[in-house]
Amino acid sequence: MGAGGDASWWATINALAAAHPLVTLVLVLAGLYMAREAVGVLIDSVFVQAARILEDFASETRKLAASMQDEARATLVQMQREEFANEMASRQKELMAVLDRFTALDEKYKPVIKALGKAGERGPGKASNRALMTLAAEIAAADDRFSKHIDYVKSNEKILQAVHGEAVYTFSPFIRFFFASLFIPLIMLGGVLNFFLIKRPLDTLFAESGYAFAGSATLSEVSAATIIVMEAVIGFFFLESMRITKVLPNFHELLPRTRAVWASAFFAILVSFSVIEGSLAIWREELIALDAAVETGELIDFGGAPMLFQVILGVLMPFLLALIGIPLETFLKNARVVVLFLAAAGLSLIALPLAVGSVAINFTGEVIAATFNVATSVPNAIAGLAMRAWRSVRASRGRPA
Amino acid sequence: MTRPTPSRLFIAALAGLALLAGCERREPPPPGAVFVLYDTSKTYAANKRATLDSSKEIAKELRPGDRFAFTKIGECSFGQNNVMLDVDMPLREDFAARSKLDLMESIDGLARRLRSENTTDITGALWEVRRQTDSADYQPLVVVIFSDLDEDVAGSACQGGRDALPRLDGARVILADISEIQGDRVDPTRYFERIDSWRTRLEEAGAAEVLTIAGSKSRLRAAVGGTLGG
Numbered sequence: 001m002g003a004g005g006d007a008s009w010w011a012t013i014n015a016l017a018a019a020h021p022l023v024t025l026v027l028v029l030a031g032l033y034m035a036r037e038a039v040g041v042l043i044d045s046v047f048v049q050a051a052r053i054l055e056d057f058a059s060e061t062r063k064l065a066a067s068m069q070d071e072a073r074a075t076l077v078q079m080q081r082e083e084f085a086n087e088m089a090s091r092q093k094e095l096m097a098v099l100d101r102f103t104a105l106d107e108k109y110k111p112v113i114k115a116l117g118k119a120g121e122r123g124p125g126k127a128s129n130r131a132l133m134t135l136a137a138e139i140a141a142a143d144d145r146f147s148k149h150i151d152y153v154k155s156n157e158k159i160l161q162a163v164h165g166e167a168v169y170t171f172s173p174f175i176r177f178f179f180a181s182l183f184i185p186l187i188m189l190g191g192v193l194n195f196f197l198i199k200r201p202l203d204t205l206f207a208e209s210g211y212a213f214a215g216s217a218t219l220s221e222v223s224a225a226t227i228i229v230m231e232a233v234i235g236f237f238f239l240e241s242m243r244i245t246k247v248l249p250n251f252h253e254l255l256p257r258t259r260a261v262w263a264s265a266f267f268a269i270l271v272s273f274s275v276i277e278g279s280l281a282i283w284r285e286e287l288i289a290l291d292a293a294v295e296t297g298e299l300i301d302f303g304g305a306p307m308l309f310q311v312i313l314g315v316l317m318p319f320l321l322a323l324i325g326i327p328l329e330t331f332l333k334n335a336r337v338v339v340l341f342l343a344a345a346g347l348s349l350i351a352l353p354l355a356v357g358s359v360a361i362n363f364t365g366e367v368i369a370a371t372f373n374v375a376t377s378v379p380n381a382i383a384g385l386a387m388r389a390w391r392s393v394r395a396s397r398g399r400p401a
Numbered sequence: 402m403t404r405p406t407p408s409r410l411f412i413a414a415l416a417g418l419a420l421l422a423g424c425e426r427r428e429p430p431p432p433g434a435v436f437v438l439y440d441t442s443k444t445y446a447a448n449k450r451a452t453l454d455s456s457k458e459i460a461k462e463l464r465p466g467d468r469f470a471f472t473k474i475g476e477c478s479f480g481q482n483n484v485m486l487d488v489d490m491p492l493r494e495d496f497a498a499r500s501k502l503d504l505m506e507s508i509d510g511l512a513r514r515l516r517s518e519n520t521t522d523i524t525g526a527l528w529e530v531r532r533q534t535d536s537a538d539y540q541p542l543v544v545v546i547f548s549d550l551d552e553d554v555a556g557s558a559c560q561g562g563r564d565a566l567p568r569l570d571g572a573r574v575i576l577a578d579i580s581e582i583q584g585d586r587v588d589p590t591r592y593f594e595r596i597d598s599w600r601t602r603l604e605e606a607g608a609a610e611v612l613t614i615a616g617s618k619s620r621l622r623a624a625v626g627g628t629l630g631g
Contacts, residue, residue, distance in 0.1 A: 200494075207465060207492040290498035294461055297505060 032372070033379035039372050047365025054358035058351045065347035072340035076173060079333065091149045098146045105142065109135045173334040174341075180331035187324045191228045194277070194317045197310075199224045201283040228321065231273050235322020238266035245329040270318050277314035285310055432466035432490075433629045434539035435459060436530045440548030441475040442521040444582055451578060452547040453512055457505045458618045459545060462626035463490050465497040469504060470533060471511065474548055475518035477559035478525035484533065485511055520557040523548060524566060527606075531567035541609075542572040543628050545621070549580045550599050570607035573628050576600075577614050577621050 016023050112131045119128065202220035209219040240251045241263040251259060285307045293299045437456050439449075456471060463469055471486035472478070488504050490497045523546070530544055554560045576596060585592040600611045614621045 204494045207494065287495055287498070290495055294498050294501045294505075297457075297502075 029376070029379040032376045033383060036372070036376050036380075040369070043365045043369050043372075047361055047368070051358045051362035051365070054354050054361065058354035058358060061347050061351040061354065065344040065351065068340045068344040068347065072337050072344065075337050075340070079173075079337070088153075091152060095146065095149050098142055098149075101142045101145075102139075105135065105138055173337040176330050177334040177338045180327040180334065183327035184324065184331060187321065187327070190317070190320055191232065194228055194321070195224050197284065197314070198227060198277065198280045200287060201280045204283070204287065227273070227276070231270070231318040231321045232324050234266055234269050234273070235318065236325035236328070238263060238270060238322060239325040241266055245325045247325075247329050247332065270322060273318040274315045277317050278311045279314075281310035281314035282307065431538050431540040432468060433464065433541050433543065434468040434470070434534060434537075435463065435543045435545065435625060435629070436533070437469075437471045438474050438523070438526045438530070438544065438546045438548065439471065439515070440521055440523070440546075441473045441515055441518045442549070442551075442553070443517050443519070444521075444551060445547070445549050445580055446517045448547065448578055448580055449512065449515060453508055455545075455547070455577060455618050455621055456508050458622040459625045460501055460504050460508065462622055462629055463497070463501060463504075464629055465490050465492050465494055467629065468539065470530075471508065472526055472529055473515060473518075474521060474523050474526040474546075476520045476522060476557045478522040479528045479532070479559065480525075481529075483526065483529055485514060487533075520555070521548065521551060521553045522557065522559055522563070523550065523552045524563040525554075525559055527569070528562070528567050531569070540571075541628055542569075543575065543625055544569070544572055545575045545577050545625065547577050549582050550576070550595050551582050566602055566606040568607050569603065571609050572607070573610045573612070574603050574608045575612045575614055575621065575624055579613065579615065 013027065016027070109131065112128060112135065115128055116132075119125070199220055202223050203218070206219040206223065236245070237251075239245045240248055241259050243252070243259075246252060251262070254262070285302075288306070289300065289302065292302075437452075437459065439452050439456075460469055467490045469486070469488050469490070470484055472484050475483070477483075486504070486507055488500065488507075490500055527544070534542055552563075554563055576599065579592075579596060581589075581592050585595075596613060600613075603611045612624055614624055
C-alpha cells in the first residue's frame with residue numbers, strides 16, 4: 001500500500017472533516033487524546049529539566065558566592081589580626097625600652113641611695129636632695145611612658161580579645177581601597193607631568209637617534225619614561241628597606257644593619273635622580289630662552305624665578321614619585337578582600353534571575369500541562385466510560401476484566 | 402617553577418628574538434623644505450622690506466632638519482647664483498634655534514645684496530626650485546612666491562623653456578603679498594585673473610595646494626607652520 005495508501009487515508013480524513021464541523025471536533029479531540037502521553041513526555045523533558053538545570057546553576061552560584069564571602073571574611077580577620085599584632089609588637093618594644101630605662105636609672109642612682117642610707121638621721125645633703133629630685137622626675141617620666149602603653153592595652157582589651165576570638169571589623173577595606181585607588185592615579189599624573197617636562201631636553205640629546213621600538217616612540221620618549229619608572233621603582237624599594245611598606249619579604253628578613261645599608265644606597269640613587277631632573281630642568285629653561293630669542297630676535301633674561309621653579313619641581317619629583325609605594329601597598333593588600341566581596345555580591349545578583357527563570361519555566365510547563373488536560377478532559381471521560389462499559393460487559397460474560 | 406625543557410627554551414628564545422626585532426632603529430621622517438622666491442623686478446621693489454620681514458617670520462616656523470632657501474626672481478632665474486641663502490637646520494633643537502637666529506641675521510643682510518632687475522623670470526625660478534629638490538624627498542615642500550606674478554622675459558637672454566612649469570608634485574605653493582601692477586588699478590579683474598591663471602598653471606604642474614595670502618605676516622606664518630607641522 002505504502003505512500004499511496006497513506007495519502008488516500010489522509011484524503012479520507014480531510015474529506016470527512018470538511019463534511020461536518022462536529023467531525024472535525026471529534027477528530028481533534030481524538031488526536032489530542034492519542035497525543036497525551038507524548039505531550040506529557042515533552043513537558044517533562046523540556047520544561048521540568050530546564051527548570052531543574054537553572055535551579056542547579058542558581059544554587060551553585062549561591063554556594064560560590066557564599067564561599068567567596070567566607071574567604072573574604074577570613075582574609076579580613078587575618079588582616080586585622082596582623083595589624084593588631086604589629087601594633088602590639090611595637091608597644092611591647094616600647095615597654096621593654098621603658099623597663100630598660102628603669103634598670104638604667106637604678107644603676108645610675110645606686111650610689112645616691114647608698115649615700116642616703118649612710119647619712120641616716122642627719123638627713124640628705126643639698127647634693128643628695130638635688131639628685132633625689134632629678135631621680136623622681138626621671139622615674140615619673142618613665143612611668144608616664146609606661147602607663148600610656150598599659151592604658152592602650154587596657155582600653156583595647158575587649159577588642160584584642162575579640163580579634164583573637166571572633167571576627168571584628170574595625171576598619172573598612174573598601175575605604176582604604178578607595179583612597180588607594182584615588183591616590184595612585186594622582187601620583188601617576190605627577191609622573192606624566194614629569195614625563196613631558198623631561199622629554200624636551202632629552203629630545204635634544206637624542207635628536208639624531210631616530211625612532212626606536214615598535215610604533216613611533218622616539219628614543220627620548222623611551223628614555224624619559226624609563227627615568228620616571230626607575231624613580232618610582234627605586235622609591236618603592238627605598239620605602240621597603242625603611243619598613244614603611246611591607247610588600248616584599250626579601251627586605252624584612254635582612255638584618256637591620258644590612259637593611260640600613262640598602263636604604264642608604266636607594267636614597268643615594270633617589271638623590272642622584274633628583275640631580276638629574278634638576279639639571280634637565282635647567283637645560284629645559286635654556287631651550288625656552290632660546291625659543292624666546294628666536295621669537296623676538298634677541299636674548300631675553302627672564303630672571304631667576306622660572307629657573308628656580310623648574311629646578312625645585314625637578315628635584316622634588318623623584319621623591320614624590322617614590323611615594324607611590326604607600327598607596328600601592330594598601331591597594332594590593334585590600335584588593336583581594338574588596339574583589340572577593342564584590343564578586344560574591346555579583347554572583348548573588350546573577351543567581352537571582354536564574355532562580356526566577358527556573359520557577360518561570362516550571363510554571364510555564366505546568367500551565368501547558370493543565371491546558372492540555374483541560375482540552376483532553378472530554379475524550380478522557382469518554383475513554384474512561386468506554387473502558388468501564390467494556391469491563392462490565394466482559395465481567396457479565398464471565399471473562400476476566 | 403617548571404623545568405626548562407629544550408622546547409620551552411626554544412620558544413622563549415623565539416619570543417626574545419621577536420622582542421629584539423621590535424627594537425630596530427628607524428629613521429626619522431623626511432625633512433621639509435621652504436623655498437622663498439622673491440621678485441626683484443622694479444615693479445615689486447617697494448615690497449623688499451616686507452618680504453624680508455615675512456621671510457624671517459617663516460624662518461621661525463622651521464623644524465630641526467628642515468631646509469630654508471631664499472631665491473631671487475630676476476633676469477634668468479634658473480641658476481645656482483640666484484639662490485641667495487640655503488640653510489639646513491640641525492637636528493638638535495638648541496642648535497636649530499641658534500641656527501634660526503643666524504638665519505634671521507642673514508635675511509636682514511640680504512637687504513644690501515638684493516638689487517632690482519629689469520625682467521621677471523618666475524618660471525626659471527621654479528625650475529631652479531625643481532633642480533634644488535630633485536635629489537631629495539622633502540615632505541612637505543613649501544614654495545612661497547613674493548611677486549606681482551607679472552612674468553616678463555622679453556628682452557632677456559633666457560626665454561627658452563618658459564612655456565611649461567616644472568613638475569611640482571605634492572608641493573604646497575603660497576602666493577604671498579601679490580602686488581598689483583599698473584593695469585590692475587584701471588581694471589581690478591586683471592589682478593584676479595592673473596592670480597587664477599597662475600593658480601591653474603601651478604595645479605596643472607602638480608602642486609597639491611595653492612594658497613593666496615595678502616598683507617598678514619601672522620597668517621602667512623601660520624600657513625607655513627601648519628603645512629610644515631603636518
